[in-house]
Amino acid sequence: MRRECRRDPATNVVVAAALFFVACAALLVEEACGGEEPVTELSNGFTATHSADAPGRFEPFLYATNGVFALGFFRVGASSLDLAVVHLPSSFPLWRATPLRLADWSRPATLSFDGRLVLATGPGAGTVLWSTLNPIGDSVKLLNSSELVIRLFDERGTPWRSFHSPSDTLVLDQNFTLSTPPLISENRRFALRLGKTYMALHMEFYGGRTRPMYWQHTALMAQPENGTEPPVYGRLDGRGFFGLYLQGGSGNESVDRIAFDTFPRNLTGAFRRMTLDDDGNLRAYYWTDGSKDWTSDYQAISEQCELPTSCGAYGLCVPGQAACQCLVNSTTVGTTSPPCAAVETTDLCGAGQKFDVVRRSRVSLAYKERVPFETYETVAECEESCAEDCTCWGALYNGASGYCYLIGFPVETVVYEADDRKVGYFKVRKARQSAARARTMSSGATAATVVLSLVLAVAGAYVGYWLWERRRRRRAGGVGMEQELTPRPYRDLKSMDSSNNSFKS
Structure with missing residues (x-):
């Protein structure tokens, strides 16, 4: 016995409307993804290559199903390339792979998935910049929470999650x-x-x-x-x-x-x-x-002055004022990080590391409670303890308590305090200044050497030509130097005229 199912006309209208709206939503998503259906899962064998001439900062290739987050190549700074999960409405990167060495945006780079995610640059296998290391999975998904995950077949496990890194x-x-x-x-x-x-x-x-x-x-x-x-x-x-x-x-x-x-x-x-x-x-x-x-x-x-580098290296922050100063010369340089000194990248313990000393009163650290300290009776003892230690970049002494705070890292922003008993002792590396001076002197010496060499070369050429001409004339008529220097009348010049001479009678 065959049963025939008849739909109510109202039900048909509802179903048709639902299908219409689903189709419209799909078209909108396709338009947002460049006319292609967005990829919501990566399988083994997937490879994506970034486009060096891409107009935007972000090149997505994997989307969360809610359309709010995407994974793709992300441009960092002027030329570097990273892998990132981006919040699309704001273009903010919520997670980045952050390899130790970033790829160059202008060179070929690929992301591949063959059980693990691998970001590489260069031709062929190239140089691996970042990977998910040991975890092996079957697919990659971007969840609606913005978490990037590697999953096993049939979702039996999740061996790697971006939330863990x-x-x-x-x-x-x-x-x-x-x-x-x-x-x-x-x-x-x-x-x-x-x-x-x-x-x-x-x-x-x-x-x-x-x-x-x-x-x-x-x-x-x-x-x-x-x-x-x-x-x-x-x-x-x-x-x-x-x-x-x-x-x-x-x-x-x-x-x-x-x-x-x-x-x-x-x-x-x-x-x-x-x-x-x-x-x-x-x-x-x-x-x-x-x-x-x-x-x-x-x-x-x-508070702005409580930030560790609000006024930059060797900067002085004055609370309540929209200005910074330099510890070295007390120059007022505005509210942004001033060029008081370059950021240090090496310590003072290398061979031949020399330094100048800068002393300032009414200075302190916003986070001095987190800096090691010793107790001394005088500021001279505090300074001496830092001067003899190559790992010490400065010392802050409180004459009221006798506390000597030792700065065991390159000097950053210190804070002004209206108390003459709080004084600072700071080391400023000499090597960088000496090197700059040496480079200047070297450039000047090189320029002087080049000019002198050119002058000598021209003079040598002139002398050589003069000696050659003198010898030629001697061979031609035995004319001596005295005769060459003796003035001749104008008619003699005329007698030397030829068809190529510019002098005419």
């Missing part, structure tokens, strides 16, 4: 643990690290070998004296705070919360991120539908 940004529900790599600012000068019971900001010197701390937040309810207590981890919450939780706990009860500006407003539905910016400040931002830019919601350091 952040660059400079954390997003919603991304765990930041003791084993997670630190957040590193895009300029690679600052880092956010997690301790057992705290989170802290560090300056990065000598490739991370020296890491002075300049900001710290300790979990209020953590117990650092309890050696058996598990460490804390952090997570950005959509309700407007950064929570610290005990590792291995339920994850619902925080031991501390860093509340953002929107926390009392109960703003939900916004996409949030926390980024370590290039000025060394840790900030939180949010994005809502219809936004034209990210809205700042939190900053770890609120």
